[in-house]
Amino acid sequence: xxxxxxxxxxxxxxxxxxxxxxxxxxxxxxxxxxxxxxxxxxxxxxxxxxxxxxxxxxxxxxxxxxxxxxxxxxxxxxxxxxxxxxxxxxxxxxxxxxxxxxxxxxxxxxxxxxxxxxxxxxxxxxxxxxxxxxxxxxxxxxxxxxxxxxxxxxxxxxxxxxxxxxxxxxxxxxxxxxxxxxxxxxxxxxxxxxxxxxxxxxxxxxxxxxxxxxxxxxxxxxxxxxxxxxxxxxxxxxxxxxxxxxxxxxxxxxxxxxxxxxxxxxxxxxxxxxxxxxxxxxxxxxxxxxxxxxxxxxxxxxxxxxxxxxxxxxxxxxxxxxxxxxxxxx
Amino acid sequence: xxxxxxxxxxxxxxxxxxxxxxxxxxxxxxxxxxxxxxxxxxxxxxxxxxxxxxxxxxxxxxxxxxxxxxxxxxxxxxxxxxxxxxxxxxxxxxxxxxxxxxxxxxxxxxxxxxxxxxxxxxxxxxxxxxxxxxxxxxxxxxxxxxxxxxxxxxxxxxxxxxxxxxxxxxxxxxxxxxxxxxxxxxxxxxxxxxxxxxxxxxxxxxxxxxxxxxxxxxxxxxxxxxxxxxxxxxxxxxxxxxxxxxxxxxxxxxxxxxxxxxxxxxxxxxxxxxxxxxxxxxxxxxxxxxxxxxxxxxxxxxxxxxxxxxxxxxxxxxxxxxxxxxxxxx
DNA sequence: TTGTACGCGTTATCAA
DNA sequence: TTGATAACGCGTACAA
Numbered sequence: 287x288x289x290x291x292x293x294x295x296x297x298x299x300x301x302x303x304x305x306x307x308x309x310x311x312x313x314x315x316x317x318x319x320x321x322x323x324x325x326x327x328x329x330x331x332x333x334x335x336x337x338x339x340x341x342x343x344x345x346x347x348x349x350x351x352x353x354x355x356x357x358x359x360x361x362x363x364x365x366x367x368x369x370x371x372x373x374x375x376x377x378x379x380x381x382x383x384x385x386x387x388x389x390x391x392x393x394x395x396x397x398x399x400x401x402x403x404x405x406x407x408x409x410x411x412x413x414x415x416x417x418x419x420x421x422x423x424x425x426x427x428x429x430x431x432x433x434x435x436x437x438x439x440x441x442x443x444x445x446x447x448x449x450x451x452x453x454x455x456x457x458x459x460x461x462x463x464x465x466x467x468x469x470x471x472x473x474x475x476x477x478x479x480x481x482x483x484x485x486x487x488x489x490x491x492x493x494x495x496x497x498x499x500x501x502x503x504x505x506x507x508x509x510x511x512x513x514x515x516x517x518x519x520x521x522x523x524x525x526x527x528x529x530x531x532x533x534x535x536x537x538x539x540x541x542x543x544x545x546x547x548x549x550x551x552x553x554x555x556x557x558x559x560x561x562x563x564x565x566x567x568x569x570x571x572x573x574x575x576x577x578x579x580x581x582x583x584x585x586x587x588x589x590x591x592x593x594x595x596x597x598x599x600x601x602x603x604x605x606x607x608x609x610x611x612x613x614x615x616x
Numbered sequence: 617x618x619x620x621x622x623x624x625x626x627x628x629x630x631x632x633x634x635x636x637x638x639x640x641x642x643x644x645x646x647x648x649x650x651x652x653x654x655x656x657x658x659x660x661x662x663x664x665x666x667x668x669x670x671x672x673x674x675x676x677x678x679x680x681x682x683x684x685x686x687x688x689x690x691x692x693x694x695x696x697x698x699x700x701x702x703x704x705x706x707x708x709x710x711x712x713x714x715x716x717x718x719x720x721x722x723x724x725x726x727x728x729x730x731x732x733x734x735x736x737x738x739x740x741x742x743x744x745x746x747x748x749x750x751x752x753x754x755x756x757x758x759x760x761x762x763x764x765x766x767x768x769x770x771x772x773x774x775x776x777x778x779x780x781x782x783x784x785x786x787x788x789x790x791x792x793x794x795x796x797x798x799x800x801x802x803x804x805x806x807x808x809x810x811x812x813x814x815x816x817x818x819x820x821x822x823x824x825x826x827x828x829x830x831x832x833x834x835x836x837x838x839x840x841x842x843x844x845x846x847x848x849x850x851x852x853x854x855x856x857x858x859x860x861x862x863x864x865x866x867x868x869x870x871x872x873x874x875x876x877x878x879x880x881x882x883x884x885x886x887x888x889x890x891x892x893x894x895x896x897x898x899x900x901x902x903x904x905x906x907x908x909x910x911x912x913x914x915x916x917x918x919x920x921x922x923x924x925x926x927x928x929x930x931x932x933x934x935x936x937x938x939x940x941x942x943x944x945x946x
Numbered sequence: 947t948t949g950t951a952c953g954c955g956t957t958a959t960c961a962a
Numbered sequence: 963t964t965g966a967t968a969a970c971g972c973g974t975a976c977a978a
Contacts, residue, residue, distance in 0.1 A: 288734060290955060301965045306957060314963060333735045337676065338955035340667045341970050360912065361701035363895055370700075371691035374716050385713055386704050404618060405663045512899050539899060546901075565693055566896050569842050569869060571876075581692065620971060631949045636973055644947060668971035671954050 294332045298323065309334065348383045349373075349592055350408045352399050354415040355389060365562070366414035369436055372585020373412060380593055382409070398422045400429045410592035413438065418479070434591040436584060439481045439599075448587045448600040452482050455577040455604035456489030459531045459559040462575075462606055467615035468529040468557060469499060474518045474541065475507045476533040486533045486561065508537045515540020523548065528556060528615055535560035535567050535576055542570060542611070553613035563607055572610035579604055619660045628656045639664065678713045679703075679922055680738045682729050684745040685719060695892070696744035699766055702915020703742060710923055712739070728752045730759045740922035743768065748809070764921040766914060769811045769929075778917045778930040782812050785907040785934035786819030789861045789889040792905075792936055797945035798859040798887060799829060804848045804871065805837045806863040816863045816891065838867045845870020853878065858886060858945055865890035865897050865906055872900060872941070883943035893937055902940035909934055 295302045300323070308315045308323040315323075327333070340346050351373060353366060361367050370386075377384045387402065399422055403411050413426065413435040420426075426433055427442040435447040463471055473490040476483035487505070494500035506521050508514030515537030522530070522545070532538035538560035542552055552558055552572055560567060563578035580602050587600045625632045630653070638645045638653040645653075657663070670676050681703060683696060691697050700716075707714045717732065729752055733741050743756065743765040750756075756763055757772040765777040793801055803820040806813035817835070824830035836851050838844030845867030852860070852875070862868035868890035872882055882888055882902055890897060893908035910932050917930045 292955075302955090303957080303959095303966075304964060307964090310957080316963060319963085331731075334957095335671075335955050336736055337667060337670045338970090339957075341665075341671055341955080341972090342957050344970070346667065361704075362698040362911065367697075368692040370716075374691075374718055378718070383715055386700075386716075388704055388708070401661075406666055543899065543901065566899070569873065569896070571873065582690065622971075632972080633950080633974075634948060637948090640973080642974095646947060649947085664973095665971050668954090669973080671956090671971080672973050674954070 289330045289332050290335065291332070294326060294330055297330060298326045306334075344407075346383075346407050346409055347381060348385055348406075348408050349377055349589060350385050350387060350399070350403050350406070350411040352387045352389070352411060352413050352416070354413060354417070354420065356415060356417070361388070364415070366436065368581040369414055369585040369588065372582040372587075373589055374585075375582070376586035376589040380589070382589070382593070384412075398425045400425055400431070400433075403431055410434075412436065412588045412592060416440070418481075432592045432595045434588040434596075436588050437482050444595065446591050446597055446599055448584055448591060448602065449482060449485070450579045450584065450604050451601040452485035452604075453489035453492070454601075455561065455579075455606075456486045456531060456533075457493050458604065458606045459561075459577055460490065460493045462608075463529045463531070463557060463559065463612065464497070466529075466557065466612060469497075470504070470525075470527050470529070471499070472504045472506070472518075472522060472525070472527045472530040474515065474530065474532040474534075474537045475505055476537075477509050478507060483533060490531065508533070510534045510536055512536045512540035512543075515542075516544045519544030519548075522556070529612070530556060530558045532558065532560050535562045535564045535574060538574055538576070538611075539566060539570055542574070553611050557612035557615075559612060567607070567609065570611075575609045575611045576607050577604045578607050619662050620665065621662070624656060624660055624662045627660060628653065636664075676713075676737050676739055677711060678715055678736075678738050679707055679919060680715050680717060680729070680733050680736070680741040682717045682719070682741060682743050682746070684743065684747070684750065686745060686747070691718070694745070696766065698911040699744055699915040699918065702912040702917075703919055704915075705912070706916035706919040710919070712919070712923070714742075728755045730755055730761070730763075733761055740764075742766065742918045742922060746770070748811075762922045762925045764918040766918050767812050774925065776921050776927055776929055778914055778921060778932065779812060779815070780909045780914065780934050781931040782815035782934075783819035783822070784931075785891065785909075785936075786816045786861060786863075787823050788934065788936045789891075789907055790820065790823045792938075793859045793861070793887060793889065793942065794827070796859075796887065796942060799827075800834070800855075800857050800859070801829070802834045802836070802848075802852060802855070802857045802860040804845065804860065804862040804864075804867045805835055806867075807839050808837060813863060820861065838863070840864045840866055842866050842870035842873075845872075846874045849874030849878075852886070859942070860886060860888045862888065862890050865892045865894045865904060868904055868906070868941075869896060869900055872904070876901075883941050887942035887945075889942060897937070897939065900941075905939045905941045906937050907934045908937045 291302045291305055295305055305323055308320045410432040416435045416438040427445055429444050433445045437449045440447050475487045506518040508518055519541040538558050560574050560576035563576045567574035567576050583602050621632045621635055625635055635653055638650045740762040746765045746768040759774050763775045767779045770777050805817045836848040838848055849871040868888050890904050890906035893906045897904035897906050913932050
């Protein structure tokens with residue numbers, strides 16, 4: 287099919303080591319020979335076998351990405367899936383390959399993820415959807431290869447994480463509502479004990495307390511689903527609320543649907559802000575103001591952390607996307 | 617970190633070839649020795665270096681997946697991204713790794729995709745979002761490694777494709793509407809000259825012609841976007857239509873929004889059926905009846921084609937998901 | 947049944 | 963400046 291270094295050497299009548307050096311631009315080869323060899327390499331479409339390179343380099347330039355799916359939902363509906371975009375791009379930028387592992391169905395991991403990496407000689411690993419009660423959580427903390435988790439708080443010698451600035455994002459939303467004159471602001475929380483949920487809840491708490499407006503009756507604990515947004519809406523009917531901040535767009539959309547059915551107008555009667563910026567936000571009626579997560583940057587940062595052995599967590603800025611679901615209060 | 621075959625050999629006092637044979641369950645090693653060696657392998661956590669294996673096997677067990685993004689939209693909004701789910705699962709099932717390539721931003725390919733595979737010694741390739749006017753289309757057709765495209769019609773010695781049964785899907789929708797009594801059925805087509813669009817349009821044409829109902833005034837050419845669905849809605853106002861079949865959910869949803877704003881009730885005044893079964897279908901008002909594509913199966917089949925060198929195209933069954941956007945006509 | 951020796955395609959060391 | 967050779971870790975004829 288294509289020649290290898292030995293054949294190319296024979297063709298141009300030099301040794302294989304000369305070719306290797308020339309192509310790797312080593313200093314101890316004359317410029318003219320380098321040119322000659324480079325041209326020959328192109329002519330005979332020679333390119334070094336990456337497998338052989340990896341064998342001698344003892345480095346695979348490959349990162350493992352573990353997509354840890356909680357409820358066996360299809361990947362396409364799985365939020366963490368989106369991080370792949372940035373991960374792939376950033377990894378390619380540094381000539382790293384990524385290998386994706388999934389734990390649904392067939393592969394319920396008995397082997398620890400880190401062992402999997404070890405066997406495959408991977409240079410690092412990224413975890414999406416990692417839970418603190420994962421059987422291998424501690425095993426990951428003590429990993430000998432660099433590891434980064436996305437949206438999971440985890441610390442260790444070679445371990446760090448990246449997440450959105452969840453707390454800051456919620457506060458942005460609340461400040462916006464505050465400027466609009468809202469004081470009675472409801473909060474839809476995500477599942478408790480998850481890092482991002484806690485951070486968002488914490489953002490709500492601290493802002494509201496700073497304005498001495500905090501009322502824990504104004505918090506509903508959902509589970510990020512559309513349906514739990516509907517249930518949150520039910521809670522709202524008998525409360526004097528003018529605005530809602532939701533920990534996810536899905537829940538905000540669910541609530542919106544419920545409210546509209548009950549003849550509550552948005553944003554005239556109630557203002558709503560979501561979190562994530564999923565595509566439906568643009569198309570809902572009214573379109574949904576939301577805190578956008580920069581998933582591409584999050585993905586990129588996660589590979590940066592692994593590649594640079596970075597130890598301090600990274601919080602990625604969120605952005606308030608103003609649409610039509612909020613209104614000034616009179 | 618962990619032992620290699622040579623060290624393990626020294627530890628248990630046998631030769632490396634004995635270990636290799638024992639672990640690969642060759643017939644010329646005694647059963648007791650095999651057991652002894654397997655146990656030792658576990659004890660010293662030995663596992664063969666996959667890189668070295670690949671070097672000698674001259675086979676990487678790795679498939680390239682090219683995600684060819686048309687308009688540089690983020691991957692998360694990119695429909696083809698969903699095929700990854702099935703691709704990853706099926707590849708893992710057969711102990712194959714996948715390598716993902718993207719052509720957005722940084723990497724606008726000058727090198728042909730097949731050359732990329734060649735350099736990386738990949739065993740096969742899968743193309744998502746491949747267009748017929750791609751500069752390397754012909755190059756792919758004549759690929760020497762097995763190739764499968766998803767949703768692109770392509771033929772070649774080692775080349776095949778997988779798609780939904782788009783024509784059959786549309787016909788399913790039309791038959792359903794027919795049973796419901798609809799006769800004046802509008803069709804929102806996707807961008808012309810794309811394979812799937814043509815198939816869906818062809819399904820509409822042939823069904824309508826078979827009922828001698830065909831009227832080309834009843835076709836609107838959109839571009840799969842929400843906005844083009846709105847434009848399709850505008851076309852509808854002055855036509856006597858009772859039902860609409862759309863080539864995508866996004867367009868159906870766009871049309872639905874427009875129609876509702878213009879006080880046309882769904883499904884009372886107009887029945888609507890979409891295509892794809894995106895998540896928003898469940899949450900729209902009314903929820904949207906649609907032709908579901910089985911993206912997981914499509915992904916799986918694409919790797920089957922590559923792995924088995926299958927030559928005949930595969931069309932995956934679609935499924936009519938009945939929700940609340942269609943109604944019997946009186 | 948077990949072991950020796952070579953080859954897979956590179957890079958790196960050291961001698962020429 | 964160039965080239966011979968060992969090493970990377972494994973599989974596999976072939977010899978013992």
